[in-house]
Amino acid sequence: MTDNAIVTLRELYKRFPAGKGTFTALKDINLTFGKGEFSGIVGPSGSGKTTLLNIIGSLDTPTEGTATVLGKKINVLSQKEAAALRNNGIGFIFQTYNLLPVYTVYENVEFALLLQKISAPERKKRVMESLQWVGLADRAASRPASLSGGECQRVAIARAIVKRPALVLADEPSANLDSANSHHIVRTMKELNRELGTTFLFSTHDEKVMQYLDRIIYLKDGAVEKDELC
C-alpha cells in the first residue's frame, strides 16, 4: 500500500447466491488507488465493474478479503459508519443520473450538503461554485425534467463534487449520452481532477471515456486481466 493510497483492495472476492450454488462476481482482486488518480475499470457487461465500485463505495461488502477506503475497512463498517463514509468522503455519479425529480438543479446539488449540516450561506456558495464548474449556474432554478441528458449528468457531477470528496465513483457515466456530451462530461471531470485533486474511479466500456483515463484496469469474469498506465 502506497502512502497516498485511498483505496486498497486485498484478495477480494464477492459471491452472490445463484440457485442452489453461488455466482462469483469478483475473484482475488488486489488493487490500490492513490490520491488524485483518474482511473477506469473497464470490461464487458457482467465482468464485475459495478460490483467492485459498489464495494469501494461502501454500498456493498466483500464476501472475502479486505477493502480499505479512506482508511476505513468496508467489511466491518456499521450501516451508520458506511453512511458517514459516503456522506463525507465519496461522491457518486450514476449511469441514469439519479437526480431527484421534484427538486431543482440547485436543490439536487445542495442535498448532499444538507446531510453534512453545513450553514445556508456556505451551502449556497459551494453549490453555485460547483454549478459553475460544470457550466450550469444559469440552470440552477430548472428541474431535471427540463434538462438534456448531458446537462443532467453534469448536475450529477456537481452533486458528487460539491462536498469536495476525496473519491468520486462514476458508474458508466457516459452510457446514456451522445458522443459530444460524453467528451464534455469526461473533460469536465478531468479538469476537476486536476484542479481539486479528487480521485476519480470509473467503470466503463466506452472508448471515448477510456482515452482520458490515466490508468485502466481490465476486468474479465470478475478477475483483473490487465492493469496498465496510459
Next chain:
Amino acid sequence: MGNGRRTWLNVSVLSLAFVVIIFFNGLLDGWNKQAKTDTIAWETGYGRLSHPLYDPYDPYSFSGAHGIPGLPEEVLTGGQTVSVLVTQASAYPNGRQVNVLLKGIDPAQSLLELPSRWLDSLPEGIRGTTIPAVIGQRMARSAGLKTGDRMVIRWRDVNGTFDAREVTVAGIFKTNVPTVDAGQLWIPLEMLRLITGMYGETTYFVIGEELAGSSLWTGDRTGYGGWRYTPLDTLMQDIETVVEAKQGGMMVISFLLLCIALLAIFDTQVLSIFRRQKEIGTYIALGMTRLKVIMLFTVEGTIHALLAILLGTLWGIPLLSWLHRTGIPMPDMSDQAGLAIGEKIIPAYSMAMILSTVLLVVITSLIVSYIPARKIAGMEPTRALKGKLL
C-alpha cells in the same frame, strides 16, 4: 391516478374521518351535558337525602320509605331543599286502570323546574272538591289525559287501608326528563301527607346547589335517622353509563372510518416506496442513513394527517359551528329512551376533545406511514439503486 390526486383523495377521506369523529364526540358530549343539566333542573337537584329504605328502582320499597329525618329547621326553610313524598297508587283515566306513582311536592317550591305552582291554579269552583295534579306529556299521552280532565285515583294509606279520590289535571308539562313524567302524578305535598296519614313525612329531599357542599352530609349522620345522602356524581351515574355505552358504538363507527382513511395512506406509502426505490437508493448513496430515510418517508405519510386536519378545519369549522347553533333534531320516539333527550341535541366541542382527536389522527397516520417505511431498513442499497428492491 397521479400522486397529487391520490394524496388529495387520501387527505379528503382522512379529513372526513377527522370531522366525523369530532362531530360524534361533540354530539355525545352535548347530549351528556344536556341530559345532566335537565336532570339536575327537573329531578335530582345537586344531591338527594333519602329515606334509608327508598330505592328508586324498586317500587315495593316505597310503602315503607317515608319518615321525618329531623333536619334542622333552617335547612328545611332555607329554600335549598324540596321535600318529596312518594307512594304507589292506581289511576282510572277514561275507564282504564293505570299504575302510577303519586308524588307529593310543595306547590311553592322553586328549586326544581317542575311547574308545581300549577297545583294552585285550579278554578275556585272546584278547588277543595278535587285533588289538583300536574302530569307530564308522556303520562298524558299514555293515559289519554288533557288539562282539566278528571279521574279517580286509589291508594293505600299508612295503615294499609284503601282510599280513593278524584283528581283533576291542573296542567301538563313538557320535559326532557322522562323519570319525572312517565307514570307519575304530582300532587300537593300536604294533600298527599293528609290522604295517606303520613303527616310531616318525606321520602326524599332534593338538595339545592348551595346546600350540596354542606358538612351536613358528611361525618356522623345518626341525627337524620340513617337517611342516606346521595351526591350529584352518583345521581348522574346512570347518564354517564348510558352515554359511555353509546360512545362505544360511535367509537366503532369512527374507528371504521379512520381505518378506511388510514388504509388509503398505507396503500399510498407502499406504492410510494415501490415507485421511489431508485430515489431511496440515491439517498443512501449520498450518505443518508437508513433511519433518516425511514423518518423521511414516515414524515411524508404523516403530512397526509396534517393536511387532513387543515382541510378538515376549513370545511369542518363552519359545519360544526352551524350544527352547534341549530342543534341536531331528535326523532319523536327519543322521549321514550328512559333518559333525558331534548328535542334537539346541541353538540359540545371541547378543546381537549378536539386536541385528542388531532393527536389520534396524527399518531395513527404516523404508525401506518412508519410500517411500510420500515421496509427500507431491510433493503440492499445496490438493489434499490437498480429499482429491484421489491
